[in-house]
Amino acid sequence: xxxxxxxxxxxxxxxxxxxxxxxxxxxxxxxxxxxxxxxxxxxxxxxxxxxxxxxxxxxxxxxxxxxxxxxxxxxxxxxxxxxxxxxxxxxxxxxxxxxxxxxxxxxxxxxxxxxxxxxxxxxxxxxxxxxxxxxxxxxxxxxxxxxxxxxxxxxxxxxxxxxxxxxxxxxxxxxxxxxxxxxxxxxxxxxxxxxxxxxxxxxxxxxxxxxxxxxxxxxxxxxxxxxxxxxxxxxxxxxxxxxxxxxxxxxxxxxxxxxxx
Amino acid sequence: xxxxxxxxxxxxxxxxxxxxxxxxxxxxxxxxxxxxxxxxxxxxxxxxxxxxxxxxxxxxxxxxxxxxxxxxxxxxxxxxxxxxxxxxxxxxxxxxxxxxxxxxxxxxxxxxxxxxxxxxxxxxxxxxxxxxxxxxxxxxxxxxxxxxxxxxxxxxxxxxxxxxxxxxxxxxxxxxxxxxxxxxxxxxxxxxxxxxxxxxxxxxxxxxxxxxxxxxxxxxxxxxxxxxxxxxxxxxxxxxxxxxxxxxxxxxxxxxxxxxxxxxxxxxxxxxxxxxxxxxxxxxxxxxxxxxxxxxxxxxxxxxxxxxxxxxxxxxxxxxxxxxxxxx
Numbered sequence: 001x002x003x004x005x006x007x008x009x010x011x012x013x014x015x016x017x018x019x020x021x022x023x024x025x026x027x028x029x030x031x032x033x034x035x036x037x038x039x040x041x042x043x044x045x046x047x048x049x050x051x052x053x054x055x056x057x058x059x060x061x062x063x064x065x066x067x068x069x070x071x072x073x074x075x076x077x078x079x080x081x082x083x084x085x086x087x088x089x090x091x092x093x094x095x096x097x098x099x100x101x102x103x104x105x106x107x108x109x110x111x112x113x114x115x116x117x118x119x120x121x122x123x124x125x126x127x128x129x130x131x132x133x134x135x136x137x138x139x140x141x142x143x144x145x146x147x148x149x150x151x152x153x154x155x156x157x158x159x160x161x162x163x164x165x166x167x168x169x170x171x172x173x174x175x176x177x178x179x180x181x182x183x184x185x186x187x188x189x190x191x192x193x194x195x196x197x198x199x200x201x202x203x204x205x206x207x208x209x210x211x212x213x214x215x216x217x218x219x220x221x222x223x224x225x226x227x228x229x230x231x232x233x234x235x236x237x238x239x240x241x242x243x244x245x246x247x248x249x250x251x252x253x254x255x256x257x258x259x260x261x
Numbered sequence: 262x263x264x265x266x267x268x269x270x271x272x273x274x275x276x277x278x279x280x281x282x283x284x285x286x287x288x289x290x291x292x293x294x295x296x297x298x299x300x301x302x303x304x305x306x307x308x309x310x311x312x313x314x315x316x317x318x319x320x321x322x323x324x325x326x327x328x329x330x331x332x333x334x335x336x337x338x339x340x341x342x343x344x345x346x347x348x349x350x351x352x353x354x355x356x357x358x359x360x361x362x363x364x365x366x367x368x369x370x371x372x373x374x375x376x377x378x379x380x381x382x383x384x385x386x387x388x389x390x391x392x393x394x395x396x397x398x399x400x401x402x403x404x405x406x407x408x409x410x411x412x413x414x415x416x417x418x419x420x421x422x423x424x425x426x427x428x429x430x431x432x433x434x435x436x437x438x439x440x441x442x443x444x445x446x447x448x449x450x451x452x453x454x455x456x457x458x459x460x461x462x463x464x465x466x467x468x469x470x471x472x473x474x475x476x477x478x479x480x481x482x483x484x485x486x487x488x489x490x491x492x493x494x495x496x497x498x499x500x501x502x503x504x505x506x507x508x509x510x511x512x513x514x515x516x517x518x519x520x521x522x523x524x525x526x527x528x529x530x531x532x533x534x535x536x537x538x539x540x541x542x543x544x545x546x547x548x549x550x551x552x553x554x555x556x557x558x559x560x561x562x563x564x565x566x567x568x569x570x571x572x573x574x575x576x577x578x579x580x581x582x583x584x585x586x587x588x589x
Contacts, residue, residue: 033441033444033445034440034441035437035438035441111333111336114333114336114337114340114342115336115337115340115342118342119293119295119326119337119342119343198329199328199329199333200295200326200327200328200329200333200337201326201327201328202324202325202326202327207327208529210329211298211327211528211529212529213437214298214299214329214437215298215299215437215456215528215529215530216436216437216438216456216457216460217529217530220529
């Protein structure tokens with residue numbers, strides 16, 4: 001019984017993906033429309049994309065921009081979120097700004113950003129930065145705010161300065177929440193990576209996707225969606241491994257059952 | 262002492278060599294060019310076969326940026342983020358009116374030649390819509406409401422007693438999904454453009470209701486425009502660029518087989534698909550010297566003014582006295 005349960009639990013993500021592909025294939029067969037090819041047709045188009053050197057260069061260019069935008073966003077957002085969580089003045093200054101910018105679709109800012117920064121990489125990385133920074137700031141803020149005051153008092157009593165308390169008490173205690181924000185940010189980085197290439201582009205995964213869309217080559221469009229989705233799954237799984245390793249101490253030592261059965 | 266001195270001389274020589282190598286590259290001007298797909302064969306040749314253009318990469322460099330349609334390129338030109346770009350007459354004129362853009366039309370990419378392909382509205386073979394006036398009360402698809410094709414389309418409808426604002430339900434349907442929208446009954450009539458028109462015709466079951474050329478022959482679809490301040494400041498560089506566009510157009514028309522390969526590389530579309538229409542009788546027209554048809558553009562501006570899309574404009578403001586294709 002335990003073996004079956006372990007097998008089901010391990011193969012669940014794969015089964016979910018296969019189930020989704022099966023539903024897609026059936027839906028495409030029923031709809032019979034050129035703009036919605038079956039999953040099999042899309043999968044068949046993947047090798048030709050990944051086997052083309054130019055396509056790989058395009059995809060790597062997108063990943064490079066995403067990595068830079070994500071890294072800069074994390075480096076800026078974590079200290080800002082922590083400071084907001086521990087200082088009412090900082091929070092009351094930045095909160096309204098975040099409230100205004102949070103609901104704005106970042107892709108909608110692209111035309112304006114293009115006018116400010118031109119059509120190069122910086123504009124696209126700024127869109128990624130904006131997309132990633134807000135969830136990271138918010139989670140860092142919540143993580144820092146939730147810390148028990150007693151811990152900070154103890155730190156102060158032991159002679160730690162404000163900066164030392166921030167690094168040695170607030171940062172580690174807020175880390176599980178910060179990493180949850182980073183995980184959300186990673187997915188948003190992938191989304192904004194593609195949308196930032198929608199209007200103007202010199203290279204990128206969006207180059208392949210939107211060109212195919214313009215030319216009505218829907219097998220390539222859906223193949224690119226699968227590739228981007230797979231990138232998302234891969235990045236998320238890698239990040240989750242890192243997160244689990246960094247905050248193992250905060251995880252419960254036993255498995256919590258989902259039901260009472 | 263002698264050794265020390267020669268070391269310094271060597272270092273100075275190396276520095277001089279580096280500076281000398283930097284100097285020409287500094288002098289080499291970069292043009293920031295916007296482009297889109299499809300139908301810019303001369304630029305595709307320049308992108309994919311740069312060795313065929315002796316000045317490209319030597320006298321001047323091009324920084325290519327691909328855009329989704331001509332309207333964002335107008336904004337980028339107006340903001341100074343691009344020096345030259347593909348434009349439709351309407352988007353360029355909108356840039357002048359709304360964005361204070363000053364630009365010269367330096368070349369032309371494609372137009373509707375008599376007897377060639379003209380953007381048309383299609384209906385299903387069994388549709389009760391037989392003439393334009395039958396469109397009353399129907400759902401009609403257009404690629405962009407208020408876009409370049411809207412002016413002549415609206416004029417044609419009006420001439421046939423159909424008010425495009427009140428008598429039909431006008432919806433935006435991109436060219437790539439036009440055929441699907443029509444076959445699935447989401448629209449009663451829809452506009453068709455190449456290569457999608459060729460694909461739909463090959464499949465059958467649809468018929469042409471009317472085409473834009475009925476209202477206006479020689480419609481200029483896309484042209485090449487450069488910011489006036491950039492041209493005035495860098496006339497020689499722009500001249501070299503226009504010379505290459507002229508030569509690119511000649512190469513595209515002279516060697517269809519190679520053009521199919523070039524376009525396939527850029528569009529990532531299979532050659533058999535392109536072969537159904539590209540540079541054939543059912544394709545748009547291309548002037549062999551990429552020369553802009555200013556009278557046709559004026560006629561389009563007049564139609565846009567008549568339909569209330571633009572104020573009255575004179576095409577002469579877009580004409581540079583010397584820098585215009587064909588340039589040899």
